[in-house]
Amino acid sequence: MSYVTSLFARKMVAAAGDGPDAAALLASVGIDADAPWDPKAMIPAGAYYTMLERLAGEVDATNLPVRVGASMRCDEYGALGLAWKAAPDLRGSLSRVERYARLWTSVVRYELRPDPRGVLYVIHRPGERRLGMRLSNETTLVATVALARQVSPAPVTPVEVKVQHAAPDAVTSHEDWFGCPVRWGAEVDAILFCHEALSQSNILGDEGISRYLLSHLDAELGGLREDVSLVAEARAAIAQTLSEGAPKMARVARQLGLSVRSFHRRLAEHGVSFQTLTEETRRDLAEGLLRDDAHSLAEIAFLTGFSEQSAFTRAFKRWMGVTPASYRKERLKR
Template sequence: MAAVIRVTGAWVGLLMDWLDREGLEAKALRVAVERWSSEETVPVPVWRNLLDQAVELAPGHLAPELAIGRGVMPGHVGALGYLALASDTLGEAMLAYQRYENLFYGVNLAQVSVEGSEVEIRWPREGNELGQRADGVGIAALVTFMRRQLDNPPPPSSISFMEGVAPGAAMAYEQFFECPVRWHDSHVRVRFPVSYLTQPMLSRDPALRVLLDRQAQALVRALPSDSAMDRQLQQVLLRLLAEGEPTLARASAAMHMSPRTLQRRLAGHGLSWQQWLDRSREQLASQYLQDPALSLSDVALLLGFSEQSAFTRAFRRWTATSPGRFRQSVRPLRSPAR
């Protein structure tokens, strides 16, 4: 049976933030959004209905879905916000999105290809039940994220959607994206210069910086040192965890040293590689479990475990309690979603 597309509860929180920015009371919609934003998964029909209700509250806006998407923050995309931080370049972040899109939609739909001097990321019609408004929110969020990470970013080369909008809204789309927008295509497409891919991730976004600081603090507790090499090791670990392969061999290769040299470095702190890996995972897990935007399966993935059950067994070994009970016992961090 084909996988069913859905969105996350954290993503639905975009609507609450938009209502706040617009100063809209919308009591009934706020109650519904609050109810669904606490869920790990939200069916697409529910998301479309909530989005339609929001759009109806803004009759003076030609394309309010773009303003909703423009408000995206890392807390709205859950694990993908953290995975972006493990990327050195925008190209790596795009590949991380493609690899882990199923965390967000429940399926992998995105396709990335290089077309001459341009890169295209596209989503096919088959399996996409989102509709134009939801697609507009998603693409506005994607382009906003890219703009925040680049210095003086050029606009996308072109954008395509599978449905159409009224002429006034079409003009609003072109003004927002600052590029030609095509309608009634076979795919949703975003094209941009291939030079985007080598741009370093700047993390100028204050909310991204909050996540980065939390990760850094957790890793410092695992390896309390302020040397440049140890900070490099901490950043290498985040990338390896995101890739699901946190091994000594891969870490030493990424740091351009032999495994023996890295082992000696850790031995200077009284740690073996496995001890440091376990300690780092424990500290990161304690942080991630306080973020309500992350499901337990998200946390397991961020820590480099292939299955949630493996994470649960490891967490019990570290703390003598389950991840679920730990989450219930701590006060949640305010997710950087606003």
């Protein structure tokens, strides 16, 4: 499964204003609205896109990516944000994201690519170009420029911004923010920076702090690889036991050869809880089973650990904003 940091979801919901039910939207991706903000807490990318699509159904989301991206601050990204600030120049900052972005997302890969006019900062995000992904991509592009402007001694204006999907209904706010041409329907999602902008010394660049932060990030990245494997194994164990009802943490921990305490601690280090992992597994399994008509809704409810179809329907509507029957009907039409 692909993950993104919960920070993005919280920012999106906050920027949407008082109209939408913020707590319900955040709960749909497994976030407790009253809990402290933690960029290390991860949420499934697919669920995040679905949340954005629900949000777009309640408010005009045309300019939402610009508002959210512009509000991002280096310090909100933890050690990686500090490493961005401490890099010697903007090229160094972008290189650190290229290397360590896995700490805040498993769905996006970043690349610095030479270009005749400078360097392209390319955002690789595979998958269906659904509305939620499009909004997320636009936000990432805006946020990158926002973070660049926070560390550079002179104003940073890209040479050009490229966006793979078609332009939204209005693009004035995007163009005003970037201050350069925005090419929609391009071959990649990317920002083109000139060499001069990339070579400006960062305001807070510090070689000593950089060495310390990079060693910390290397260790964190190594630990993340181990925990991702654990999460994948835990999801598989949960899926195997769902047909017997809601899985018990003690049983899953035992299957993985861990004590309950160790299992809880290692999941927490990866920013997920057993309850959240169970919800994600149920949701993903339900979505997969609903994409064809091989199983009845009652059978899917049983296979995903619900004792009654009505309980499954309520849970699925909370996750996706629609009933299982409506979701299946829409998918089978495609």
